[in-house]
Amino acid sequence: MRSSWLALLCLLGCGSEAVGGPTTVTVSGSVLGAEGRILRRQLERFDRETPDVRVEMRPTPDAADLRHQLYVQWLNARATDPDILQVDAIWTPEFAAAGWILPLDPFAPDTAAFFPVTIEANRWQGELFALPWFVDVGMLYWRTDLLDRPPATWEQLERDVRRATADGSPRYGLVWQGARYEGLVTVFLEYLGGFGGRILDGGRVTVSEPPGVLALTTMRDQIRRGVVPARVLTWHEEEPRFAFQNGEAALMRNWPYAVAPMQDSADSRVAGRFAVAPMPAGPGGRHTAAFGGAQLAINAFSPEAEAAWRVIDYLTRPEQMLERAEIVGQFPTRTGVYDDPALAEALAIPPAQAREIVEAAVPRPVTPVYTQLSEMLQIQLHRALSGQAEPAAALARAASEMQALLDRVGLGRGAVARR
């Protein structure tokens, strides 16, 4: 009943489609700042080159949580608009399992041209449900004027921080995203990979095993010892970026987007004085980058799936990716683009290094209940980091809650074969 009401509201609100003439396809996603300008420009170009399809933009909130909430409400109401959805990789299995987005295999996408990690994150039960648009990876930003080389291990990082912050300037050692939100899980995932751990193994929650405890203890102790300031526990992406950009931090974990604004010498006090490297690793693991970024998917209720695919195909072409890299610094998802000399100009780091980081990127668990699992984990991570619980106890509690949810919805230990 609620669904039909929502659908009615949407019909009233979204207006009617023109009859006859070119097919109209709607694209929803982030339209903020430079990202919005470049999308608009690319879609206008598509309109000129493709007279029989018109594209319209449907702006959605930039905050991922809010966009997710909006999509779920639309898709529950079986809204036919927007036709194309910009989705986070962690939503693909959820939307696919719900039957809200179309499998893309019938359109024969050239999956071999993309990084395998970007394709795998968008498969559910063997089928591809979204095409990777751009990649985000967690990276370690380091000050080249304070350190000789990026730290490769956590011990080395701590020594480097001690030395770099000995005279009180910069104030902070390492800064990252520590507020209770998805960003904290990506940071944790990188520490976890550094110790060789995983959040989930099939339908079994493995986050509370020794590597997980070691990873979380390392994070907690870094805060206790002042290597990481406690205030990161309220920080999202922009606060660490401001701190690093103002010269207040020796090291920062952030996404590639931060390079462009910090290179702009007008606003930045560290322009030309920083570089990026993979995150450090502990014993038993490897340098890990959390895999993020955006994918494009087709609304399963869209009457214009064919035209929508043409738009997706256009937006994910190498030349469009190159342009995105130039203007917003987002990493392409096609491996071939990294051989293009133009990319070396576009990215602030050597393409070979960018490629290395992407290839080592670790996706978050591929499961339709990811957002629920993540919330359970976020709360316990945050409790441990703020000293309310010991890391082992917090992770044990998170694991038991997560396992109970997986078991309840039939995706638990016994259901490993479903993947």
Add this chain to the structure above:
Amino acid sequence: MPAAEPRGVERSEARLAYGMVAPAVATILLVALFPLGWTIWESFHLHDLRMPWLGQPFVGFENYGEVLRDRRFWGAMGHTLWFAAASVSLELVLGCVLALAMNRTFRGRALVRASILIPWAIPTVVGALVWRFMFEGLENWLTHDRLAWVPVILADTWKETPFVALLLLAGLQGIDPTLYEAARIDGASAWRQFRFVTLPLLMPAILVALIFRTMNAFRVFDLIYVLTAGGPGTATEPIALYTFNSLMHNLRFGYGSTLSVLVFLVTFALALGYIRLLGGGLTETRS
């Protein structure tokens, strides 16, 4: 119809009266009872927007059972009660002091009375943001599970005390000054005047302030949403924020509705209790 003439007139008047109030009754049903009924109906169903394949089956009291076993729910209840008790008592004491001060005659009294209302006039979200910026500058306040309550309760007290002060001031002005004269003639000290004249006569106003403030404190949402977002972990999460998260963030409509129903029941019980208390208070002063 065999009825006598006047009764017929009465009846048609009654019909007219019913017709006239019908729109108002319908509006109340539509805006108050219908959403409440729907929420109660939802609370008996499994309805998770993110897992549409589970359908929307009737599950009886299963959601209620889950709430009672939910540690986060009991935590949120505890936080809400603690917040309400701490902030409302602070506001009552400070509000009383302010009201007594404003009740005296002094130069610039009108200006003081007006300016004291400023915090109350500032939107909660704006005020909460200002407090967050202030406390973000201090290491560890917002990231410590107990210390994080300090900015929360301070901000609420700062914002709501003027409201309490205003209500109590109105109560103070209704007290007959001759009572104080009589007390002074009898040699009562300032404290005894306050204890035996002011306080009993102010009781109805105090109760009204208490009701308004407790009910609002129990439903606190925006202040904490902006200030700590319920963190660190869920250490400052009140019940309204947990309900919001279940409904709007996790999109668990069945479970979130169950939480809403429980919040409604608790607030309703509080209101009933206070109404009985207030009724007693009023009759006492009359006798």
